[in-house]
Amino acid sequence: MNKYIKESIFKVLMVISVFIVMAYIVIIIGINVVKGGIVIINNPSVVFTAPGPKYLLGGEGGILHAILGSVFMVIPSTCIACVVSYLIALFLQVDYIKNNFSNKLRVVFDVLWGIPSILYGIFILNILIVTNRRGSLGAGIITLALLQMPVIVRYMDEALNSVPNGIRESAYSLGATRLETAFTTTKYALPGIIAGALIGMGRAMGDAASVIFTSGAGNSMPKGLSKSASSLPVLIFQQANSFYPSVREHAYAASFVLIVIVIILNTVSRISSKHFQKYTSGSGK
């Protein structure tokens, strides 16, 4: 076969596959915007009202409990996970341990990232059973923190890794301790660190499999750390399995809200990493 013919065949194939990928994205976002938008425009109160007692059985009410539940669960868990992951990433980077050992630890975190999220849920659920408690907002927060920790560690680690070695060396040569050196390198790695935190937050926001066991997944507003709560993905899952068409319609509204939050997180992470770029080396303006 002529090499130019082969070239054009493969080029066509590549364009087709790019179109397939794009079609998936456009269809998913399109469905959410159109169907979710219609539900919300027809009945804006869906987003702002608490659900009635029989909401999932076709009763009246809205999805406010899930929105609030998601927010109350994701924000504290991200804060916990960020602090923990930041310390872990520093530990992997700064010269507290030998390089060889930190590479082995990285493999451990890769494994943690790969564990299906449902296993985190089962682990926490078992602790709940042993200690004789029920699913609650607090348990959901802990699950989500565990779930997003490996993601954030990986991103922070990569960000700290990309800091030029000269900065570390010059900090040491000025007599800084390892901790102070670590804080200096942090400043240079800030865009990556923030992006990592937001990506972890996005993962926690969208995960249903772990929360469905641990947060109680009830039909009530989140009232306290030890009370049951729901979250948007869990609610969407319950709504999509419902027999009532009106409940299924509401799933698109919930998914619209969820996807808007996720896209906002994505954009903010992009903008903030551009904004903080001025602190990184090489852009000495």
Place this chain on the structure above:
Amino acid sequence: MKKQNTRIILDKIFKCLMVIIISAVLLFIIALLIMLIRRSQLILSRYTIWELLFSSDWDPDKGLYGFLPAVTGTFFVTVLSLLIAVPISILSAVYISEYMPSTIKSYFQTFIDVLAGIPSVVFGLCALLVLVPLTRDVIGPLFGVKTTGMCVFTAALVLAAMVFPVIISITVESLGILPVGLKEQFLSLGATKWQLIETVLFRAAGPGIISGIILGFGRAFGETMAVVMVIGNKNILIPSLFSPGQTLPGIIVGSFNEMMSVPEHQSALIFISLILFVIVLFFNILANIIKNRLKSRWRYE
């Protein structure tokens, strides 16, 4: 002098803090493993592993726990989704990184990032609206099969969409870091672009692409919600790809809440989690070994 001491002490304190946190994480993995093993002991004491894995009857009410349908279901869904996703995502990654002008490229990468961030329940929800009717009305008749649309094939189509961003972003990244000289030398010999990609770039970026595929496998394998929503959840050995099936994580989600009271059933579900954990562990370690091997063999710098 005094200030010096506080700085060093602070350094030591933080070191202790980090060591504590790291050990807590390691402890978490060990605790998870021990918990899974201990809690699945009950089911293993009544049935042998082979009985559980190779029996095809699943009926907890009668005390029948056969995982074979779910195991084959998981296998077919994962493999089929990778068969769909791997060629498409590698080809589009090559197009994005080698053919596309750099201005459009960054927009595309944003789109791919958005796709990566979309929660799995949203994938499931959209699949219910689009892919299920598509399989029922178009693809099923195309193959001459009657199907409800809630089947293994649809699940694989959804999973493929979730694997795309993983493989694409890693492939684009590993193609991007190759030295420009490598491409220029080959092109100056009169090769076409595809020859360059085929003979040089795939080899040079090989380790990255393969680890991307294994990561994609991990994502497809562990995915729960999107699959549960479209696969039909019938615990039978699938006669064809267009019949409803079940996956391992699907069983757990489907029956954990209602069956909490039966200890044997609970133990069976935890044994499924143990299987999931072991397989994920195995593939992650495998991916690492492959990556390191290939890196030393296929080095181009």
